Structures are given as structure tokens and as C-alpha cells.
Amino acid sequence: MKKEIIIKFATEQDLERIVEMLTDDVLGSKRECYKxxxxxxxxxAFQAITSDPNNELVVACYDNKVIGVQQITFTPYITHQGGWRATIEGxxxxxxxxxxxxxxxxxxWAxxxxKERGCHLIQLTTDKKREDALRFYERLGFKASHEGLKMHL
Known part of the structure; x- marks a missing residue:
């Protein structure tokens, strides 16, 4: 019997498990600190995210155990006639x-x-080293239409 995946808004009680998942990753283990x-x-950061109506942190659960996480940020833009877009992170x-x-x-879910929030576009980035993730997102319909740039400060 297949378990049902429940997706819900994260609570502060989920935070330790979220950070643990972020560190259980080749790239995350170098930049995160789970202790x-x-x-x-x-x-x-959790408090800033959950107090902002344009940010949502959600977790996927099996039987109340957190097994997945993602953050969604909703941003208004002047471009696209003042349209909104959603960005998936983490x-x-x-x-x-x-x-x-x-x-x-x-x-x-994102x-x-x-769509519910009226966005005309949903976007995400993935590290170029994450080739499996890139293929995964492409299978879901995402296109590598832009070149992204970042600067660490």
C-alpha cells in the first residue's frame, strides 16, 4: 500500500528536521550547519519567512514525519504588465x-x-553540478530558458 504524501505549511517544530535534510546533501553538507x-x-530565517505573506515554507510528510521541504517566494514585477511570479527554492x-x-x-503543489496566487510564471534554479535535479525539473516541464548569475557577498 502506497503511503499518502501530505504537504503542509512548516511549523517551527519542523525546523530541526528541515535543516537536517539540507545538510544531508553533497552541496548542503558544505554550507549548512546541523547541530x-x-x-x-x-x-x-524561519520567523522571517513565516511572517512574510509572500514567502511560504512547506514540508512533505508521511505519517507526520517530515520527508521533504521547499520554499516558495511570490514576487510582483513591473515587467509582464505588473505580473507576479513564483520562485521555488531549497x-x-x-x-x-x-x-x-x-x-x-x-x-x-508549488x-x-x-496558479492560486495569480502568478504568470514559476521559476527555479539548480546548481549546475546537480545534473539529476536538472533532468528532474525538465521532466516536470521546466525549461532552461535563461542563464542565471549569482554573486556571493
Whole structure:
């Protein structure tokens, strides 16, 4: 029997598990810091995200166990006649649960949420080193239509 994936807005009680998933990753293990208690920076970021009506942090769960996470940011733009767009960030699935449709469920949820919020576009980035992730997003209908640039400060 297939388990049902429940997607819900994250609570502060989910934060430790979220950070644990972020560190359970080749790239994340180099930039994240999972320890108990969590560094205050994660709590501050969580509070900033959840207090902003244009940011949503959601988790995917099986039987109340957090197994996936993503953040969605809704941004108004002057371009596209003042249209809104959604940006998906920080998508992670528990390493023990990969390949079971959790990432797909999260992204489909985000697409539906962007439609509900009246967005004309949904976008995301993935590190060029994440070739599997790029193929995954392309299978879901995303196109590598732009070249993205970043500058670490």
C-alpha cells in the first residue's frame, strides 16, 4: 500500500528536521550547519519567512514525519504588465525517501499554489553540478530558458 504524501505549511517544530535534510546533501553538507541546538540564524530565517505573506515554507510528510521541504517566494514585477511570479527554492527530499515521488509532489503543489496566487510564471534554479535535479525539473516541464548569475557577498 502506497503511503499518502501530505504537504503542509512548516511549523517551527519542523525546523530541526528541515535543516537536517539540507545538510544531508553533497552541496548542503558544505554550507549548512546541523547541530543541537540549531544555530539561531535558522530560527531567525524561519520567523522571517513565516511572517512574510509572500514567502511560504512547506514540508512533505508521511505519517507526520517530515520527508521533504521547499520554499516558495511570490514576487510582483513591473515587467509582464505588473505580473507576479513564483520562485521555488531549497527543495530537498530525505535521502532515505528519494525516488518515491516526494519531490514531484512538492513541485506540483508549488505549481498549483502559484496558479492560486495569480502568478504568470514559476521559476527555479539548480546548481549546475546537480545534473539529476536538472533532468528532474525538465521532466516536470521546466525549461532552461535563461542563464542565471549569482554573486556571493
Amino acid at each position: 543541537k541546538p540549531l544555530p539561531e540564524s535558522y530560527v531567525n 527543495v530537498r527530499t530525505s535521502s532515505s525517501e528519494r525516488g518515491k515521488g516526494i519531490g514531484c509532489a512538492l513541485i506540483r 505549481i498549483q499554489r502559484a
